[in-house]
Amino acid sequence: MVYIFQVEDVLSRALKAAERLGLYRDNYTNLYPLLKKYGVKATVFMISDAVYSEEFMSIDQVREVSASGLISIQSHTVSHVQLPDVRGERLETELSHSKSILEGITGKPVVALGYPVGKTNSAVASAASNHYLYAARSSGGKFTCGNDPMTMSRIYIKRGLSISEYAALIN
Numbered sequence: 001m002v003y004i005f006q007v008e009d010v011l012s013r014a015l016k017a018a019e020r021l022g023l024y025r026d027n028y029t030n031l032y033p034l035l036k037k038y039g040v041k042a043t044v045f046m047i048s049d050a051v052y053s054e055e056f057m058s059i060d061q062v063r064e065v066s067a068s069g070l071i072s073i074q075s076h077t078v079s080h081v082q083l084p085d086v087r088g089e090r091l092e093t094e095l096s097h098s099k100s101i102l103e104g105i106t107g108k109p110v111v112a113l114g115y116p117v118g119k120t121n122s123a124v125a126s127a128a129s130n131h132y133l134y135a136a137r138s139s140g141g142k143f144t145c146g147n148d149p150m151t152m153s154r155i156y157i158k159r160g161l162s163i164s165e166y167a168a169l170i171n
């Protein structure tokens, strides 16, 4: 509960687009109500096969949060395999099927990929660029315009971060 209040406080102060690398059902039960309350938007990178698991958002929940306009559903591959470990047809399937499945559920374009565990390499980034406009790692710091959009760096926000720590990270 303390964590939720910390998030509320951060959201109410920052009131800026929050990007959350996430996929579990708590995106629906915890995150979505906060976004509605404060009118803040977020991106959820979704494993397309996860819609069939109780742990994750269901198809109906994915459709609902996407239709709200508050949560952008983007791809986190089909199975969450680390992409540098696969190639050829398997790599293509992870990139293309996840996109088409999520687009089929939401009716909206899926233009971004979150690399599982943030792992990528030049071959993976090149293959991803055939399907996506952007692809994000899970860390690496601030992204600056002009940097490669297929290896976007991000700031990792760990669970339980204090408000002052959060402010220091984004300043």
Ligand SMILES: [Zn+2]
Pocket: 076, 080, 115, 116, 117
């Ligand atoms: Zn992941």
